Amino acid sequence: MRLLLVEDDADLRAMLARSLRAADFLVDEAEEGETGLHLAETGNHAAIILDLGLPRLDGLSLLEALRAGGSSTPVLILTARDRWRDRVIGLRAGADDYLGKPFATEELHARVEALIRRSAGGSAALEIGALEIDLAARAVQREGIPVRLSPNEYRALSYLAINRGRIVSKSELGEHIYDEDIDREPNVIEVTIARLRKKIGAEAIETKRGHGYRIA
Numbered sequence: 001m002r003l004l005l006v007e008d009d010a011d012l013r014a015m016l017a018r019s020l021r022a023a024d025f026l027v028d029e030a031e032e033g034e035t036g037l038h039l040a041e042t043g044n045h046a047a048i049i050l051d052l053g054l055p056r057l058d059g060l061s062l063l064e065a066l067r068a069g070g071s072s073t074p075v076l077i078l079t080a081r082d083r084w085r086d087r088v089i090g091l092r093a094g095a096d097d098y099l100g101k102p103f104a105t106e107e108l109h110a111r112v113e114a115l116i117r118r119s120a121g122g123s124a125a126l127e128i129g130a131l132e133i134d135l136a137a138r139a140v141q142r143e144g145i146p147v148r149l150s151p152n153e154y155r156a157l158s159y160l161a162i163n164r165g166r167i168v169s170k171s172e173l174g175e176h177i178y179d180e181d182i183d184r185e186p187n188v189i190e191v192t193i194a195r196l197r198k199k200i201g202a203e204a205i206e207t208k209r210g211h212g213y214r215i216a
Contacts, residue, residue, distance in 0.1 A: 001025060001026065001046035001047075001158065002025070002026040002028065002043070002044065002045050002046060002176050003025050003026070003027050003028070003047055003048070003112065004028045004030070004039055004048045004049070005017055005020070005028070005030070005048075006033070006036035006039075006049065006050045006059070007030075007031070007051045008032060008051060009051075010031065016105070019105045019109070020109070023109050024138070024154075024155070025112075026175075028045070031055075032054055032055045032056040032057070033054040033056050033058060033059065033061065034056045036050070036062055037062045037065055037066065040071065040073065041066070041069060041071070043175070044172055044176070045073055046116050046119070046159075046162075047073065047074040047075070047076065047112050047116055047119075048066075048074070050062065050063060050076065050077050051077075051078055052081055052086075052090070053080070060089065060090065063075060063095060064094065067093070074116065074119055075094065075096055076095070076097040076098070076099060076112060077090045077095045077098045077099070079098075079101060080101045081100075082100030097111050097115060113135065116135070116162070126162075126164075128161060128164060128204070128215055129204065130143045130201065131161075131200055132144075133158060135158060135162075138154060138158075140200070142199075142200055147200060148199075150195075152177050152192050153192060153196045156173060156177050156193065156196055157196055157200065159177070160173070160205065160213060160214070160215045164215040165214075166214065167212045167213070167214045168212050168213055168214065169211065170213075172212070173212065173213065177189070193205060193207075193213060
């Protein structure tokens, strides 16, 4: 799934981006607030990691603008401002979670994963027909038998599962599967879905021709 990381410290941003990509997330990066707001408003992210002390547009202003525009994307504030008053201000501005610096990357990963699960209804395990998708363990079973998926196949399935009940367009799905634009071509996505159907059952993913895909 695709995350947005807005952090002005270049070394910290690079370290976080590496660790999140190693955990199989796709990561968009911004080093200042105006770019961060633009990416947040125009992109499709499962969650946003947001520093407060940003140049050009501070993190709180970015968050307030995002919520005023109607965005419900989960936001985790990551900042050195860790007094209780700062946490209250951040949460009331629309943040979903708050983590002070310094921090352990494992805790950051766990909090981001929890935010994504919460947006999916709060459960770490999603049961859809014969499928069980464990978002915490990144594991899939069909009728109790483990299913081995490639990273791209898992990203596609987990994103469709989290958004079950609605049609996901090919372009939106591509943003959460592939890092590079060249890999988001419709025929590449169709190949990924075809391979996924062979492993989990053709009936599990419904095609809405001209619109996209939906978990059946």
